[in-house]
Amino acid sequence: MSVMRRRNRLVALAAASALVLGVAACGSDDGDSGSSAGGKPDKLVIETVGEFGYDELVKQYEKQSGIKIELRKTAQLNEYRPKIVRSLATGKGIADVVALEEGVLNEFKLNPTNWADLTPLVADHSKEYLPWKWELGKSGDGRLIGLPTDVGSLAVCYRSDLFKAAGLPTEREAVTALWPDWDKFIETGKKYRTATGKGMLDSVTTAASAISMQAGGDIFYDAEDNLIADKSPAVKTAWDTALKMVDANITAKTATWSPEWSAGFKQGTFAATFCPSWxxxxxxxxxxxxxxxxxxxxxxxxxxxxxxxxxxxxPERGKHKAEAAKLAEFLTNASSQVAAFKLKGPLPTNLEALKNAEFQAYTDPYFNDAPTGKIFGGSVESIKPIHLGPKHQAVKEQAMEPALRAYENGEASAKAAWEQFTKDAVTQGAF
Incomplete structure (x- = not known):
């Protein structure tokens, strides 16, 4: 694989950015929020991908501000990113507050002028969050373009009833003890397959994501944002371990985010998935x-x-940037992060929230009263910051995952799958 220099990508990006901004300048800002006679917006729109736990918080903000809040959710990131790009380019349907997931944040940071600098719009909260999380919300020119929401501390979600039927332990401490390392996890999956005839794990791609994220540091790109997908130790470890899982036949072969995958949770198609807090x-x-x-x-x-x-x-082109910044500030404060965690699971990055007694003592009734505050919160300080390059999500979802699924489904040999991945990574990682 040839290594593409960051300088060349930035030149290409600059040209693309100029085109986008040119289109934007000609377009009309027909966002969904209007203004009242006094200048305060009648409505603000929040755009998120997945579940952020804001359903009740927006009702609270409506009562205290008198502003109607519309919460728009998109389930999948590969649908969300193009939607945001289109709104930035055309001004049509642009939201007032936009969630930027870490997989696309660095790409958007390369053109920070699309985003308002929040520094003059909010109070100084720089000491209130995990330091590395706060810094990642800044662009290269020093603009604060994002207020921190959550971090994805890892665990395993498992069906205790299905484990019991397979003759495996069901208590969470005993289940954790089953797999101190990845080889033991594979052994457990083989036992589940023997007992039930089914795959224990949902998909090989969830495993690959979890393993690559554990390494910390560089994944598909190095520190200079050179594409290193075929040379990355984190990628190679994740790839080799994922192939061992396929060879051991421990997966249910449900493509992540597919209708079959979504239905599989209810139908018992699989008994475990890798489970970041969100x-x-x-x-x-x-x-x-x-x-x-x-x-x-x-x-x-x-x-x-x-x-x-x-x-x-x-967004810089938002009609009500000051009010939107206040809303983002409210949604990311300590009490809001605790409330969001209790509702949907996104793990706080606000230091006060992480120390909050209610958060630390929280048990989730849906998950058999698992002490999720302790399980996820206890690992935050040990989390290693990761470096995701500008097109990380595209390389992951359009190159690595399809190649792994091809091997999982018997459509490609290990060699052919790797060649497919490295070839597609060049295309998906380029600008």
Missing amino acids: MLGIVRDNSGPENKGKWDVAGVPGGVGNWGGSWLAV
């Missing part, structure tokens, strides 16, 4: 009320890991 709400919603208490949360093989997390940004 995934709790997705597991709950997909599994339905009839499976309350059947799911539980155990430790992840190999210790901790950091998979996911976001920031709230305000």
Whole structure:
């Protein structure tokens, strides 16, 4: 694989950015929020991907501000990113507050002028969050373009009833002890397959994501944002371990985010998935009320890991940047982060929230009263910051995952799958 220099990518990006901004200048700002006679907006729109736990918080903000809040959610990141790009380019349907997931944050930071500098719009909160999380919300020119929301501390969500049927332990401490490392996790999956005839794990791609995120540091790009997908130790470890899982036949072969995957939670198609804190709400919603208490949360093989997390940004072309910044500030404060965690699971990055007694003592009734505050919160200090290059999400979802699924489904040999991945990574990682 040829290494593409960051300088060349920035030149290409600059040209693309000029085009986008040119289109934007000609377009009309027909966002959804209007203004009252006094200048205060009648409505503000929040755009998020996945579950952020804001459903009740926006109702609270409506009461205290008198502003109607519309919460727009997109389930999948590969649909969300193009939607945001289009709104920035055309001004049509642009939201007032936009969630930027870590997989696309660096790409958007390369053109920070699309985003308002929040520094003059909010109080100085720089000492209130995990230091590395706060710094990642800044662009290269020093603009604060994102206020920190969550971080994706890792665990394993598992169906205790299905484990019991397979003759495996069901108590979370005993389940955690089953897999101190990835080889032991594979052994457990083989036992589950022998007992049930089914795959224990949902998909090879969730495993690859979890393993690569555990390493910390560089994944698909090095510190200079050179594409290193075929040379990255984190990628190679994740790839080799994922192939071992396929060879051991421990997966249910459900493509992540597919309709079959979503239905599989409720139908018992698989008994485990790798579960960053934000995934709790997705597991709950997909599994339905009839499976309350059947799911539980155990430790992840190999210790901790950091998979996911976001920031709230305000588009520069938004009509009500000052009010939007206040809303983002409210949604990311300590009490709001605790409330969001209790509702949908996104793990706080606000230091006060992480020390909050209610957060630390919280047990999730859906997950068999698992002490999720302790399980996820206890690992935050051990999380290693990761470096995601500008097109990380595209390389992951359009190159690595399709190649792994091809091997998982018997459509490609290990050699052919690797060649497919490295070839597609060049295309997806380029600007």
